[in-house]
Amino acid sequence: MDKFTELTAIAAPMPTENIDTDQIIPARFLKTIQRTGLGKNAFAAQRYDADGNEKPDFVLNQEPYRHAEILITYDNLGCGSSREHAPWALLDFGIRCVIAPSFADIFFNNCFKNGILPIRLPREICDELMGDARQGANSRLTVDLERQVIVRPNGETIAFDVDPFRRHMLLEGLDDIGQTMAHDAEITSFEHRPSRAWVPSITIGTVK
Amino acid sequence: MPVTNSPRTLFDKIWDDHVVERLEDGTCILYIDRHLVHEVTSPQAFEGLRLSGRRVRRPDATVAVVDHNVPTSDRSKPIEEPESRLQIETLEKNVAEFGVPYFPLRSASQGIVHVVGPEQGISLPGMTIVCGDSHTSTHGALGSLAFGIGTSEVEHVLATQTILQKPAKNMRVSVEGKVGPGVTAKDIMLAIIGRIGTAGGTGHVIEFAGSAIRDLDMAGRMTLCNMSIEAGARAGLVAPDETTFTYVKGRPFAPKGEAFEQACDYWRSLASDDGAYFDTEVTLAAEEIVPSITWGTSPQDVLPITGSVPSSSDVADPARAAQIQRALDYMGLEAGQMIAGTPVDVVFIGSCTNSRLEDLRAAADVVRGRHVAEGVRAMIVPGSGLVKHAAEAEGLDKVFLDAGFEWREAGCSMCLGMNPDRLTPGQRCASTSNRNFEGRQGPGGRTHLCSPAMAAAAAVTGRLCDVRELVKETV
Numbered sequence: 001m002d003k004f005t006e007l008t009a010i011a012a013p014m015p016t017e018n019i020d021t022d023q024i025i026p027a028r029f030l031k032t033i034q035r036t037g038l039g040k041n042a043f044a045a046q047r048y049d050a051d052g053n054e055k056p057d058f059v060l061n062q063e064p065y066r067h068a069e070i071l072i073t074y075d076n077l078g079c080g081s082s083r084e085h086a087p088w089a090l091l092d093f094g095i096r097c098v099i100a101p102s103f104a105d106i107f108f109n110n111c112f113k114n115g116i117l118p119i120r121l122p123r124e125i126c127d128e129l130m131g132d133a134r135q136g137a138n139s140r141l142t143v144d145l146e147r148q149v150i151v152r153p154n155g156e157t158i159a160f161d162v163d164p165f166r167r168h169m170l171l172e173g174l175d176d177i178g179q180t181m182a183h184d185a186e187i188t189s190f191e192h193r194p195s196r197a198w199v200p201s202i203t204i205g206t207v208k
Numbered sequence: 209m210p211v212t213n214s215p216r217t218l219f220d221k222i223w224d225d226h227v228v229e230r231l232e233d234g235t236c237i238l239y240i241d242r243h244l245v246h247e248v249t250s251p252q253a254f255e256g257l258r259l260s261g262r263r264v265r266r267p268d269a270t271v272a273v274v275d276h277n278v279p280t281s282d283r284s285k286p287i288e289e290p291e292s293r294l295q296i297e298t299l300e301k302n303v304a305e306f307g308v309p310y311f312p313l314r315s316a317s318q319g320i321v322h323v324v325g326p327e328q329g330i331s332l333p334g335m336t337i338v339c340g341d342s343h344t345s346t347h348g349a350l351g352s353l354a355f356g357i358g359t360s361e362v363e364h365v366l367a368t369q370t371i372l373q374k375p376a377k378n379m380r381v382s383v384e385g386k387v388g389p390g391v392t393a394k395d396i397m398l399a400i401i402g403r404i405g406t407a408g409g410t411g412h413v414i415e416f417a418g419s420a421i422r423d424l425d426m427a428g429r430m431t432l433c434n435m436s437i438e439a440g441a442r443a444g445l446v447a448p449d450e451t452t453f454t455y456v457k458g459r460p461f462a463p464k465g466e467a468f469e470q471a472c473d474y475w476r477s478l479a480s481d482d483g484a485y486f487d488t489e490v491t492l493a494a495e496e497i498v499p500s501i502t503w504g505t506s507p508q509d510v511l512p513i514t515g516s517v518p519s520s521s522d523v524a525d526p527a528r529a530a531q532i533q534r535a536l537d538y539m540g541l542e543a544g545q546m547i548a549g550t551p552v553d554v555v556f557i558g559s560c561t562n563s564r565l566e567d568l569r570a571a572a573d574v575v576r577g578r579h580v581a582e583g584v585r586a587m588i589v590p591g592s593g594l595v596k597h598a599a600e601a602e603g604l605d606k607v608f609l610d611a612g613f614e615w616r617e618a619g620c621s622m623c624l625g626m627n628p629d630r631l632t633p634g635q636r637c638a639s640t641s642n643r644n645f646e647g648r649q650g651p652g653g654r655t656h657l658c659s660p661a662m663a664a665a666a667a668v669t670g671r672l673c674d675v676r677e678l679v680k681e682t683v
């Protein structure tokens with residue numbers, strides 16, 4: 001996973017609540033066995049007409065937002081399906097940071113696992129940042145994870161919270177699995193607790 | 209494990225019994241008892257294991273199925289769509305390489321992962337259960353902590369049999385009293401989502417309680433917990449009781465004999481203690497719940513079937529007003545119109561929400577002696593091969609086929625249209641599935657979520673209608 005330290009980038013405003021993961025990447029594009037290549041179909045239904053032509057009124061089809069690396073939305077971003085294809089599609093499009101008043105739990109979690117920083121900020125602040133984003137290509141936001149601030153084009157800083165463990169993983173670009181495997185002895189000892197004796201095993205020959 | 213004498217919730221107890229280690233900042237390494245795997249969200253996880261030279265830590269706690277992509281029609285031919293075929297073949301290669309138990313397409317027990325798990329006794333009370341699918345919350349009906357995870361976490365569980373998580377908040381939704389005729393678990397859940405909204409449960413695990421919940425059979429409890437994710441919750445739970453134990457007993461992978469009795473003693477001890485703290489409490493009166501239907505493109509867009517569609521002028525917030533207008537335009541509905549009477553093109557009875565034997569019986573009770581309306585395509589997709597077989601043993605297939613329904617093979621089917629079962633643009637569908645998002649059942653498709661009985665009523669009348677009017681005639 002790529003590290004996330006500091007990002008200065010164009011932000012795309014999407015003032016919509018409940019953007020679900022079916023919108024971010026429709027189910028028909030989930031047939032891939034890879035993590036990459038989904039960016040061209042991110043937001044497919046809003047981005048393309050039935051003939052596959054770009055819809056000019058959709059924000060990510062407009063300059064400068066087709067180069068956006070930050071997405072700002074309203075409440076409950078990423079609700080619905082657990083598909084990690086949603087953050088994969090955003091990442092493949094170029095998005096490294098998503099800002100919203102609230103997120104659906106699984107999507108929020110999936111972002112961190114892919115080097116995308118999700119930031120919760122009150123709706124009034126999201127509105128202000130969307131205002132900045134509408135100022136065009138020279139209006140970039142800086143997201144500084146080390147300092148936990150967003151720097152607006154006017155130089156004002158907005159502090160944000162992030163879970164310390166997840167911040168550390170992002171800053172270092174670390175793999176969760178390697179970290180957890182270092183606790184192998186504790187996991188093995190848990191598995192041998194007498195109170196767990198009732199949990200049956202499933203063996204391959206028994207599935208018909 | 210923290211030792212505490214303060215009263216705990218069902219969630220607290222299952223959580224505490226699965227904490228391997230609590231890290232400095234409160235993140236827990238949580239042990240996972242059952243990991244269910246399907247073809248869509250696992251290929252990248254197995255590839256990750258392969259690239260890092262890791263193995264599956266507990267193949268004996270892992271079970272794979274194919275469900276999302278599979279055709280629900282003739283299975284004697286190879287799968288036509290090359291990408292779907294590749295995904296299924298990839299799963300088969302992965303389960304063989306990593307030694308994971310697997311229900312293949314040819315198995316008589318194949319079906320939707322959230323139907324197969326409980327049906328086989330793979331999912332049991334008191335367990336932690338995960339799957340790369342948000343509707344894993346279904347298994348919470350057994351009194352297990354079950355939630356959906358992303359593919360990176362699938363890989364993490366395959367490699368370590370644990371996940372990293374902080375405890376959720378506790379929410380209790382109590383439904384007291386008795387529901388009226390024609391009101392099912394689906395109507396109860398739609399009413400709950402209509403009340404708390406699709407973000408109402410965010411950060412929480414919901415325990416469903418109250419007399420109306422205890423009265424539900426296991427299929428109904430699964431419908432309820434299934435759609436917990438549509439309320440934004442991490443998971444849904446119903447305390448295990450005698451209904452649960454009767455359901456579990458004798459299932460292929462459930463404990464047997466004395467082991468079963470010992471397990472029941474443990475499961476009984478999991479119920480929330482008197483005085484346990486819930487961060488959020490919601491109460492509904494069962495008598496006030498009527499057969500429900502969604503009108504818009506979010507599961508919280510719920511109406512009683514007797515209601516009328518809202519207008520963008522009903523709300524003050526301009527963003528919300530724009531969203532209502534967008535939903536009306538997408539759904540092809542006029543503000544203020546009665547929802548009943550809206551003509552449908554397709555009826556889909558199936559999905560991990562409502563494809564169990566009890567669901568098919570409820571639909572058949574409405575269909576018996578009637579015929580699918582002219583111009584309507586109506587399909588029944590049982591949740592598993594065993595559900596299909598059991599329904600046929602009762603003659604339900606004949607009821608549906610005689611009425612003009614399609615009687616299909618088990619799979620996820622038109623819930624999300626990854627296989628050829630899709631709506632075409634503009635088609636309107638009464639569906640027993642769980643999501644009415646734009647394009648969910650096919651690009652441009654219009655979904656109205658409802659119970660199997662309500663969907664059956666729409667099939668035979670050709671319109672969204674109040675099932676109680678049909679049932680009245682036959683009583």
